[in-house]
Amino acid sequence: MENSSIPVIVISGFLGSGKTTLLLRLLNGARTNGLRASVLMNEIGAIDVDGRLVSGETASQMLERVTEGCLCCTKKSELAHCLERLVLRQPDVILMELTGVANPEEIVEAMSEPAILGKVALHRIVTVLDAEHATDYNSIFSTDRELVHTLRRQIEAADIVLGNKADLISAKTAAKVEGMVRGRNPHCQLIPTERCAIDPMLILSGIVSRTVQTVPVSRVRASVPVQLNRKAPAAGVKHSSGTAVQTSEWNRDSPSSALADHPGGEPAAGSPSRSYTRIQTVAIYPDTAPHVSRRSFEAFFSGRGQACLRAKGYMPYGDNGAMLLFQYAGKRFEWQPADYTGTPYFVMIGIDLAEDQIIREWQKLMRR
Ligand SMILES: Nc1nc2c(ncn2[C@@H]2O[C@H](COP(=O)(O)OP(=O)(O)OP(=O)(O)O)[C@@H](O)[C@H]2O)c(=O)[nH]1
Missing domain, CATH: 3.30.1220.10 (CobW-like, C-terminal domain)
Structure with missing residues (x-):
């Protein structure tokens, strides 16, 4: 494993859904399990509030920050450089927190740049949902189809979806969230969480210390080389009933009106597959x-x-x-x-x- 590519865990999710909350938990979980984690954080604004929160949890040389733009579009060219710098530190895992409006697919594509190809490998995409509001996004943002598309891709591309802010929702809303997620990504693990409180090893499983040996593996998926247009489930993912919410049906019959132009889950012709930039x-x-x-x-x-x-x-x-x-x-x-x-x-x-x-x-x- 020593010379193999470094696994990358991508954390996506809309603005304020709980990504940094999850990142802090993963850092803690990695430390507890003897893993050296490095972090790449991206803030859409010039001010890096979250970076300040995270910098107390990780050594400065293990943290790269990109502000004032999105790594999936306007700052795409910086991704490879940041990853290269982190790779030099030989961490066991790279945790990458995207902006709330990033399309994770674009990130995966950018990870295939020659400079970093073979040095990093996508391990998992985790999407954090604000369960209180996630089912309303289609109507709230109905005039902004690119944003709706990006939010949908955040769910569709995920291996694990956290239905976060479970403390704020009723059983009825929980069922709606479950229906929406299952409708878009029937194979992901959907885990309801409060403040992203899950066993971090559900996300870090399969990651091996480069200096020690293995860490407990509760659900293993080997790092896979970067691949584009990956449909869930990704190769090798095991879906356990465990803590995941199970649903009996995939509700195919109720696509949101804002998405009706994207039959088959693909963007309409001419619709750019990129992040929302307004x-x-x-x-x-x-x-x-x-x-x-x-x-x-x-x-x-x-x-x-x-x-x-x-x-x-x-x-x-x-x-x-x-x-x-x-x-x-x-x-x-x-x-x-x-x-x-x-x-x-x-x-x-x-x-x-x-x-x-x-x-x-x-x-x-x-x-x-
Ligand atoms: N009630 C409640 N609040 C939560 C939960 N998870 C996170 N929060 C709060 O939601 C706010 C946003 O959390 P963050 O973790 O910063 O969200 P984020 O996705 O990183 O935000 P951006 O990076 O700005 O997009 C904070 O005030 C958190 O304390 C939850 O499960 N329940």
Whole structure:
């Protein structure tokens, strides 16, 4: 195994679904099992909030970050260089967190570049779903067919789908999510999770330490060479009933209206197989500590409906102005204590964001 290619686990999923939460769990799981993991993180915006969270969990030379664009399209040319640098460190596994709007297929294609061919091998694609909202995406984004297509491909290309945020959904919604996933990818493992709390070895299984020997294997699939247009199931995947949700039927009869033009699961003629790019980001570095209440601050994001899909950053809303990590995902806010001591900032992610207008509105809010 020593000279063989390094397995890559691709983590995909829409904005705010829980990818970084999973990445942190996998890093922990790898460490516990004696595996050296390296990380490639991609943020669509200029600010790398998640990279900061992960950098505390991994040595800097084992972490590559790409910001301000998507590795599956605008930053595609950087993928091979980043992987090459990580390969030099000879990790046991490379964990790659994509942006929320990346098409994993495009990543797999980019992994076949001559510079890295044979040095890395796709091991598994894991897609994290925000189970609370995933079944609504077709209607929410019905005017954005590329985005709908990308989100669909995230499910179709996955070996494992985590139905995350299970704590926020009813049994009825869980059944809808299951039906949707099974309709698009009947062979994947579908695992309901809360904060991506699964046995990390379900995802890391089959990965072998390059220095020690083997690690426990609960479900093995050897790393497969990169292949394009891979239909699930990928070669060698075993599907266990284990923790996976099972469904009796594949509901073929209810494709979403937004997908009706893609019979047979393929994009319509002329439809580019690439990532959705109308998603934009705006970063704001407030000059002063905001004097508006936390509630007014939150309304700045939640009042925009779908125009703001995700926001995150650090703001001094803790006791005595202490900095808190702020996350807005799936229309919900979360505030957590943070050891960040720099200046406050946040990034907003949405469709066709009007940057100038948002900055003006922010300034107006600050003048109140
Ligand atoms: N209630 C609930 N919240 C969750 C769960 N998993 C993650 N979250 C929260 O959802 C937010 C987004 O989680 P992340 O792990 O940052 O999501 P992400 O997919 O990496 O986000 P982006 O990289 O910005 O696309 C955070 O506030 C998490 O704490 C879950 O199972 N239940």
